[in-house]
Amino acid sequence: MFGRADIRMQLNRIFFVIAERHNFELKAVEIMENHVHLFINIRPSQSIAKVMQYLKGGSSYELRKIFPILDAYHRCRLWSKGKFFRQIGEVNEETIKHYIDDSQSKHHKEIRMLGAWLLRDSESKRTPQTTLLSFTS
Secondary structure (H helix, E strand, O other): OOOOHHHHHHHHHHHHHHHHHOOOEEEEEEEOOOOEEEEEEOOOOOOHHHHHHHHHHHHHHHHHHHOHHHHHOOOOOOOOOOOOOOOOOOOOHHHHHHHHHHHHHHHOOOOOOOOHHHOOOOOOOOOOOOOHHHHOO
């Protein structure tokens, strides 16, 4: 769905507005065709589940207002139910930013036809995912 540059750009803007509204910090954002990486800093009193709800629910609402064609995407659900998060412990902030930047450059090498994300039966090429721990050595 995020194969369109205009949708990626709006989503990026929306994430920062949501972060400011709910008092948490977005340190890095990576928006790919089928998933998103976010490096966020939340207060100890904030729940990661609540922050994810703000990001997913708020971005879905705002994107659908800007791009009405998204109303038909995934039968009323823009985001999947899944999420993955990890606390910083084994790695530092610089390592995480490097991981996100490196992943983004690998995922965006192929130039896609505008609107190709709307084609149902198109097989997307996948870049093997590098794990965060591979950047720690």
